[in-house]
Amino acid sequence: MEFVLVFITGFIAAITPGPDILFITRNTLQYGFKEGLYSLFGVFSGCTIFALLVYFGLTKILSGDAFQMTLSIIGGVYLIYLAISLLKSKNNINLIKHITKSNNCYLKGLFINLSNPKVILFFAVIVTPFIDKNLGLNLISLMLGNLLAFFSALILSIYFRRFLTNDLFNKIDKICAIVFSIFGASLLYSAICMLDNTLLLE
Template sequence: MQAYLSLITITGALAAGAVSPGPSFIFVARNAMSLSRRHGFATALGMGSGAFIFSIFALLGLQAVFSAVPVAFWLLKIVGGVYLILLASNILRSARQPLHGLTSNQTASISLWQAYIFGLFTQLSNPKTAIVFAGVFSALLPQQIPPYFYAVIPLATFCVDAGWYSMVALVLSSEKPRNAYLRVKTLVDCTAGGVMGLLGLKLILSSK
């Protein structure tokens, strides 16, 4: 019974973390609105896969690794910061491009697989996610971890993140949100790119 309660509590804590705004939400929302619903779903699956990987690392002792090898967390911050800045640069470059031209050009050049990979690396580039997973697992896992946890928890985290971001993609790729985005595209893209760039810069500066 205690193990089931722990599993439910962990899943709930990770769900609360998933729905909080951040780079992942911005990226999924923008892909769903500016590219297509399918690209939004592919990005969401990438986010879920990133959560799946983080959950496995956390189960294997991610917090212990960061404590024993501080340089590992430093490298994660640097790589994550650079990746977010590159994403921000791409968003800002296309901010003034009309949605029709952006959609036709980018949908042709960005495959669903690429959207998935971008989603995966956006999730993996976020050290906050790594810390949340490590902290939640350290606090809520039972002292004796049942063997089935190593399969059930990663699957649950994938479902939580992929499910949430798929809902985001579904809602924001609908006609009304898309039309609203069209009216204020430049402002939204500049804001999204600016926020992502600042988050990336903050990660790099905080690693010093």
């Protein structure tokens, strides 16, 4: 029963709208299954790294203020950069012609996940105490829940891809840009708050 709860927790956490799931969905819609899969692998690789850090007992490093603040700044700036890029872009989608972006999609997905301190907090603060017993098997259950959520988003995106037009996809890009901007601004605000707290303590 415990493994099922952990699996469900991982699924809900991953499927909740955020930079990771949005990145996989957008790339699948624009480039198709292969690039969507590479995007998924990039994001999932980041989750796997965090899971390994939890497994080897390095959560104190992850939850440290300096580490969190640094990642908040990096992640915030990067998400805002992506948002600006999306706002400037004008898509001319050719759903027949295959566009190869695999390596780029993988690395961007990995970086988006690794630079998101909310993912780190999820693993370091929420996950670790919850799955302290049977840590290895619980982490596997959690990661399978993550993987199912990401793959579900990919499959749904493939289905809805057939209804895409250039105008619709440009609107999707603008929505993604707004969401990335909100998350980016939120991360930068968190970094400023952490810096203020650090200065007050001194």
